[in-house]
Amino acid sequence: MPASKTITKPQVLPRGAVIMTLLVLATMIVSFLVMMGITNISPTKQTTQLIIAANAVSILVLIYLSYATLKKLFLFKSKAKHNDLHTNVAMIFALIASIPSIIVACFSLIVLDQRMDSWINNQNNQIIDMSIKAAQSYTEDNAQSLLTTTLSMVIDLDQRRMLYSLDRGAFSDWLTYDAGRNNLLGASLVKSDGEVVVAANLINDHSLPDAPIEALRSAAGDKPVLIPPGDTNLVGAVIKTHALPDLYLYTIRSVDRSALENMRVMTDNNAEYQALASNRSTTQIAYALLYIELTLLLLLTAVWSGIAVANRVVLPIRQLIGAAEDVATGNFDVSVPVRGSDGDIGSLSHTFNKMVEQLKTQHSDLISAKDEIDERRRFTEAVLSGVTAGVISVNSEGIIAGLNRPAEQMLAVDASQAVGQSLGLILPEIGAVFDVARDNGRSSSRKQISITRSGVARSLNVQITREDADIKNTSYVVTVDDITDLVAAHRSSAWADVARRIAHEIKNPLTPIQLSAERIRRRYGKVIVEDRAVFDQCTETIIRQVGDIGRMVDEFSEFARMPKPQLAATDIRTVLRDASFLVEISNNQIKFEHEIADEPLVGNFDSRLLGQAFGNIIKNASESIEAALQSGAVETGYILVRAKSAGASITVEVLDNGKGLPSENRHQLLEPYVTTREKGTGLGLAIVKKIVEDHGGHLEMLDAPANFHGGRGALVRMVFPRLAEAAAA
Structure with missing residues (x-):
């Protein structure tokens, strides 16, 4: 088979669509399990709102996938006149799947609404409230009884203040007797800081708590304080004594544990009931979104199934018809796939492909010369297009696609004239960098070049950046930075080193030369009579030129050893x-x-x-x-x-x-x-x-x-x- 264009078919399951669909399905399953209470996650209002948000996003994803699939299907239909069957089969599958799904979703929403009405009503609410009030009444009665007993004990205690002062042991025995007589688990005299002064010696299996400091502070104002059960089945009371200063009577009594447990259970049930009642609309929305999500998922699955069936049944005939029409228009780069399961249609497709291959071989020789001529013409046009420089957008073929405004201003380039031209031919320096960057396959390449435009030499830093990973179908950005000043700075540094070396080598012999010339003038100035003017002129010239050279050397030294500023x-x-x-x-x-x-x-x-x-x-x-x-x-x-x-x-x-x-x-x-x-x-x-x-x-x-x-x-x-x-x- 020749390398040719194969007639395509609608893709049934794109990888990205499959991944998103699986994520949507996982979201549906997790949401359903959480809403049914099967998982360890409680379906609270916040959790339900998160489920609503997640499923709303999933619905948008399904709508997008359905829209994209149908759009692709209809676009595929509009490309050729033989694609109607694909669309018809896919739509039939969609209708068959969506109509029952919509009916089931509506029925489920109605049933859910009725069930929630039966769960949430005033009668159930009243029953729960009455049960809680009954349990609370039992606890309050026990607490009130303990408070009455404690008040009575305080009165007796005030009468026995002398016994407390004279005999603590006898006082403790009396306190033990009185606590046992009143069915208390514990009784003690404590200070305001919680320190126990006297405690009843009662024998029980309970680990009694210390008197709460907050309760002692509250009782300091001569007001009895009740201590509720909390997490235990113990109630307590604290009352300040009158006869004994800064002492408080702290008593403890047990309450029926089962009654407290029943009250807690009823309170928890009431909280769950109230949460369910307040979360009713949110729950209904969550279930509605799940049903809508299921309907859309079935619709999308049906469309994909329809496309798959159409590809299997109708595609071979449609491909053969479309390929024949392409050949009739002069397109020989077509072929139809041949599968053994297609039977006679497969044999016909094989014969058709052989015919197209022979026609293409004959036709390719005719157009090869034309392609070569066109290529040379495009090359010649690119060479004659002009010269530009700057930051340039270039396609994979090296053709300029655009210039940004800074590039136009920096390089004096008219974008309208540069677009469409070859970068390598317009700017050989930058084009060479571009060719190397494109061939080496790296995403970014950089090189320093030098160009001369309008009589001005500039040093440029050229960076080539590839936009996409696909090397064959990508575009490039050529960024040109003017680094002329930086290069000049490096050149100055090099000249400074040269100046330092020259100054060192030249300055050493200058002083002996000058001294020798002056000595010659003093020693032989009076002796030489003939050509005395020439002698004086020569010695003065030597001394003057040595001075000039010395000044130049001083400038060299000054440039080479620029001192650091003392700011x-x-x-x-x-x-x-x-x-x-x-x-x-x-x-x-x-x-x-x-x-x-x-x-x-x-x-x-x-x-x-x-x-x-x-x-x-x-x-x-x-x-x-x-x-x-x-x-x-x-x-x-x-x-x-x-x-x-x-x-x-x-x-x-x-x-x-x-x-x-x-x-x-x-x-x-x-x-x-x-x-x-x-x-x-x-x-x-x-x-x-x-x-x-x-x-x-x-x-x-x-x-x-x-x-x-x-x-x-x-x-x-x-x-x-x-x-x-x-x-x-």
Whole structure:
């Protein structure tokens, strides 16, 4: 059989549907067992509400499964004109199963309502209430009798207070006699803290409880206190004596245990009865949901059974008819399954498949050339589509499906032009990363690349993320992050190491060279008469060049060994004024302007390093103006030094009307050894950037505004964090 499309049939039991159906069935069984009281879980109101919630969810699941199954069945019917029998058989099974189920459910609900009416009525409620009242009356009579006996004993005790004071033993014998005469299990004189002073020596099998402290406190106000039975069949009484200070008579008597047990049973039965009465509607709802759930389950089972029967009986003929129609329309990628149990229809299906296979073989040779031509055409169109970069959504074939707006803004890409094009052909750098990520099968891959767009070189971090586990039918998200600044930081670190090594190797011989030149000039300056001017010029040149080289080495060393800032609370205005003054006194031809805030601009700064950075920026501005003055580009040079607060930050700006900054790759001026001046070392701005970043700020290189003395020159902006206390003030 050729690899071809097989005509499908409705799936009878999808795995997910089977799992959900089994869960629903388990929920029904557990709910029924709990409601019938078969399990250890009592069907309380809260339990019944949980059962209602669980079965309501189950009903929604069954409704969804029924809807999904019927929808799939009708969609299957609408795809071809020979699918009616599947739908008809499934619907007949559904009707056969659902109608009896609905009748049984309605009948069961009616019977349940009548049975609950017979259980819950006023007559049963009155009988239970009267039984409880009778048992309570018996207990109260015993308690009242004990209270009367105890009061009588207190009166006798007050009369025998002298006996208590003179002979405790005789008093104890009398208390024992009086307690036995009144059928008490125990009698004792106790203090307010529960300590027993005198107790009757009665012989019994009971373990008598101590006098409750709360009862003693209640009896302190000359009010008799009764102690109910509680969990035992013992009642007690506490009465304060009048003749004996701070003493209480505590008596105990037993009550018929069976009467108390009957009262407890009747109380529990009454509680269950009241719970059943209050839970009636909830119980009916729970049973109703169970019946509805059973009906829906039978309906769903009937539909699945109908589909299974239709698949077995009708599917072979329908598949053969549908496959023949597909072949008639030119589709040769079809086949019909052949089963031995199909008989003559199976033989016909086998012959049909052989015929289709032969037709497909002949047809495939004709279309292979066309497919190759189309593939080359699509490849050529993708190559000519243009170049884009950014965060891109790509399908499994490497075709761009969309761009997000940050990608358009960062890479200046029009999404309408990029969508539908091949990523690998538009962006070879990113396309190569995409191909590797797609082939290695990992869900996420990352690589750093470098691209140049509009004359600006950028370092990008490209991450490829697969959305789905299916590699063949999935889509990818290409995320491009600009890490140019990070790469520049690594480059600065490398240059710092190089500068440190160069400074070490060059600085050592400079001093001997300079000393030798000076010694030659002193030793032979008076001896040499001929060409004395040449001799002096050569020695001075050596000394001067050695000095220049020394200064360059000092700059190398300074860049390589940038000290760690010693931060302290500092007003940046003072540092800025001092740095500006040092440049201002040596450049009389330049007019300096200051716009410095009146309020303190306090932050954690190293005043020495910050002054070095400000001085370097202002010095660069003055040198830029000198170059512009020499070329005649400006007549008068201006430098504006500005400092102001902006909430939690401090902004320092230096503006000039000099020759300005280059328009391309301006950010590279902040990297080491990049300069636009002939005698510059390219370390000044790199040092300034390092100082600013060490203070938690950032540096911006901009063009001066158009209204600043002719619109020429540069604007260098430095933003620093401000102390929270100063910002709040």
